[in-house]
Amino acid sequence: xxxxxxxxxxxxxxxxxxxxxxxxxxxxAYTRLQASSTCSTxxxxxxxxxxxxxxxxxPMFGRLLAITLFFFITSPISAHIIARFAWQNGMVAWxxxxxxMRGRERSDx
Amino acid sequence: xxxxxxxxxxxxIVVSMVRVVIGPxxxxxxxxxxxxxxxxxxxxxxxxxxxxRTIYLDVALVYDIFGFVxxxxxxxxxxxxxxxx
Numbered sequence: 001x002x003x004x005x006x007x008x009x010x011x012x013x014x015x016x017x018x019x020x021x022x023x024x025x026x027x028x029a030y031t032r033l034q035a036s037s038t039c040s041t042x043x044x045x046x047x048x049x050x051x052x053x054x055x056x057x058x059p060m061f062g063r064l065l066a067i068t069l070f071f072f073i074t075s076p077i078s079a080h081i082i083a084r085f086a087w088q089n090g091m092v093a094w095x096x097x098x099x100x101m102r103g104r105e106r107s108d109x
Numbered sequence: 110x111x112x113x114x115x116x117x118x119x120x121x122i123v124v125s126m127v128r129v130v131i132g133p134x135x136x137x138x139x140x141x142x143x144x145x146x147x148x149x150x151x152x153x154x155x156x157x158x159x160x161x162r163t164i165y166l167d168v169a170l171v172y173d174i175f176g177f178v179x180x181x182x183x184x185x186x187x188x189x190x191x192x193x194x
Binding site: 033036048051071079084 | 167
């Protein structure tokens, strides 16, 4: 029983539940994208750090470190790519009421 | 401990596939696919650590690279198509 590994696995499970709930119940693509990106980054990196505590120093530690660094770079980049795709194709962000913004135009993009 | 985390990740991937199925727009489905790819990467790493095979971590690294390239290719393919978003 490894205590830091158990702590990081518990953190990853909690973040994962929160991210899945956010992706299921949020009303818009941008808010869902925020929940998805936060969930994937924090939960998956918590699992990786727990695995690092579990395997100790060795060849598996180096490969886990390489995977963690690559995922830490590419996960926000892919979230940014999806948000840019949704913005450039004219998706309107969610407001509380759609009636109040009917006469307004988006100024940029 | 590790086997329960693996079972939880399998259930979580199935729950994330709901957004891919019912998403009203293309961007929602892409968000769901991004989440499923990240959780599958974590599942591969957890299986590799539980079996104590070093060679499976290389498979996880290649899956990570292909997930990123897949999202990039999908945005390239769907951008500029009117009436589908």
